Amino acid sequence: MKFAIMGSGGVGGYFGARLAAAGEEVTFIARGAHLEAMRRNGLRLTSIKGDLHLERVQTTDDPATIGTVDCVIMAVKTWQLREAAEAIRPLVGDTTLVLPLENGVEAADTLAEVLGEAVVLDGLCGILAWKEAPGHIVHAGVDPFVRFSERDNRNSERTARLKAAFDRADGVSAEIPDDIRVAQWSKFLFICALSGIGAITRAPIGVTRQLPETRQLIEAILVEIEAVARAQGVAFPDDAAERAMRFIDAMPAESTSSMQRNLMAGEPSELESQNGAVVRLGRAVGVATPVNELIYAALLPQELAARDTL
Known part of the structure; x- marks a missing residue:
């Protein structure tokens, strides 16, 4: 081909x-x-x-x-x-x-x-x-x-x-x-959680999944995304968030997301299509996403500065 x-x-x-x-x-x-x-x-x-x-x-x-x-x-x-x-x-x-x-x-x-x-x-x-x-x-x-x-x-x-x-x-x-939507949202679960927690902490996943405080945040991000997906009609299995957490636990300890690396370098990132999308899509179906809203709001000034639109 x-x-x-x-x-x-x-x-x-x-x-x-x-x-x-x-x-x-x-x-x-x-x-x-x-x-x-x-x-x-x-x-x-x-x-x-x-x-x-x-x-x-x-x-x-x-x-x-x-x-x-x-x-x-x-x-x-x-x-x-x-x-x-x-x-x-x-x-x-x-x-x-x-x-x-x-x-x-x-x-x-x-x-x-x-x-x-x-x-x-x-x-x-x-x-x-x-x-x-x-x-x-x-x-x-x-x-x-x-x-x-x-x-x-x-x-x-x-x-x-x-x-x-x-x-x-x-x-x-x-x-x-x-079901391609289930496959897409299953990936979105872990990559969005990885991106969000890494971008606000500047730490690799091996650190954030180990500390009780940041692990709780990761789990909260997953729960919110799962709720938005279900409200969007995605036929998730009952243990979708738990599966995503197991995947995160299996990643190399030094792993970081591209969104995290971009923000740390002062470059434009995928904030709008990740945690920002959770907030936007959640609002569209009436699902509250307070943790993702906080992450999005906290990172937005850096994102706008990187795009020279602040």
């Missing part, structure tokens, strides 16, 4: 590299020093699932030079998503799939607003990875997985074909879940 990776950092760089190593035709869309490093030296992946160096990769900063593709993987930050969706229009033909591997639960809605419902899948991924340096991706935790489906959960030949491409790649587990 012919892939374009829109956003070639930790997520896009990892999954794109694995697909390219498996023989798929992959073009990485990047910019700046990362783009130049890939042009000169290819893409290097340091991974707990096995290191990889692609000495030559296809890369560009202009999607219009690629032509239509079979699948566009969206791996930009959520606050960049609408602009990125406009930029990939030249890549999207009648049979193209657009697969969001974003944090949050609203990415597919945004993509469908820009590109139309027909080409958009619902999707998510799990991985602890980041861009260590230009041309170098580090994968340090979580067995990498992708999960995706048609937005109405129906089986289709095109999602089966996409899964087959991921199945050919080493270091990737691909699944078409029975």
Whole structure:
């Protein structure tokens, strides 16, 4: 299959590299020093699932030079998503799939607003990875997985074909879940809790899950998100929050979220699509989210300063 990776950092760089190593035709869309490093030296992946160096990769900063593709993987930050969706229009033909591997639960809605419902899948991924340096991706935790489906959960030949491409790649587990909304919100549970607690404490998860005071906050974040999900009609299992806490307990002690790292660096973050989304979606269904409201309010001045809108 012919892939374009829109956003070639930790997520896009990892999954794109694995697909390219498996023989798929992959073009990485990047910019700046990362783009130049890939042009000169290819893409290097340091991974707990096995290191990889692609000495030559296809890369560009202009999607219009690629032509239509079979699948566009969206791996930009959520606050960049609408602009990125406009930029990939030249890549999207009648049979193209657009697969969001974003944090949050609203990415597919945004993509469908820009590109139309027909080409958009619902999707998510799990991985602890980041861009260590230009041309170098580090994968340090979580067995990498992708999960995706048609937005109405129906089986289709095109999602089966996409899964087959991921199945050919080493270091990737691909699944078409029975209920994609449950899968999305299940990930959102733990990533939003990880992001929120890490961003306000500036501590890794090994610290915050151990201290009774911050562990109680993590559990409260999970309970609120679970309540919002159920009110939104998500068919969660009875122990959804407990499962998310077990996942958090199993993460490497040094783990931090990308939202936490962005805020600590004074950069724009995914605050609006994570804890902010819990607050907004909770209000829409009449569910109180006081802990997430506090986290959102406490971090908002830093977020606005990073965006130069304060």
